[in-house]
Amino acid sequence: MSKTLVMNFLNEAGKKAAIRVNNVKEDVTEAEVKNAMDVILAKGIFTTSGGDLKAKDSAEVTDKNSTDLSVK
Template sequence: MEKSLQLVFKNASGSTKLITIANPKEGLTKAQTDEAMQKIIAANVFKTVGGDLVQAVEARVVNRNVEVLE
């Protein structure tokens, strides 16, 4: 099973932007992801077509099963 952490933001123009992190550590809490997202916004290191990231929307863990058919 593949697991990823998706951090969802809004940029200055109101568009939704997604940052995906592969293999996040187990047991992440909402408080931890909220804090990390606020630090990303404050550091202003990501530029998007619609402007800077300005709002944290949500963080979610996505599990994906991949089965190769033979």
């Protein structure tokens, strides 16, 4: 099972922009995600076609399950 953290921000144009982090640890906490998002905003290291990221919008961890099928 692979977990992906999706952090959604609002940019200067008021549009949503997402940053995805693959293979996050099983026990990632809300506090850790909030802190990471705060650091991303404070450092200003990401920009979008709508300008710099300006505010946190939402975040979620998604699980991806896959099943291998024998088709040979």
